[in-house]
Amino acid sequence: MRQCVGCREMKPKKELIRVVRSPEGQVSLDxxxxxxxxxxxxCPDPACLARAKKSRALERAFSAQLPDEIWAGLEAQMKEVPQDDQ
Known part of the structure; x- marks a missing residue:
């Protein structure tokens, strides 16, 4: 089980998308x-990314400030994620 940094819900690891900061400092979706x-x-939901941005949850998780172009890149990558019909 892992916790979404946006909505803070605990979900199985396979249901979540990992955001990673490489040793070189590059941030991307994994x-x-x-x-x-x-x-x-x-969560594979743009709303969770928006909540994480507003609360600076990813910046706290990575102990680093994320520039606007990183956020824009994450938003673009998130839009490419197929949404499950539930």
Whole structure:
């Protein structure tokens, strides 16, 4: 079980998307969960990314400030995630 940094709900790891900060400082979405570096988890929902941005949850998780272009890149990558019809 992992906790979404946006909505703070506990969910199985397979239901969440890992956001990773590589040792070089590059931040990206890790769909396979295998990239090296510090990870934080988000629901596959743009609203959770927006909540994480507003509360600075990802910045706290990575102990670093994220520039606007990183947020824009994460938002663009999140839009490409297929949404499950529930």
């Amino acid at each position: 769909f396979k969960g295998k990239l090296p570096g510090r990870g934080a988890y988000l």
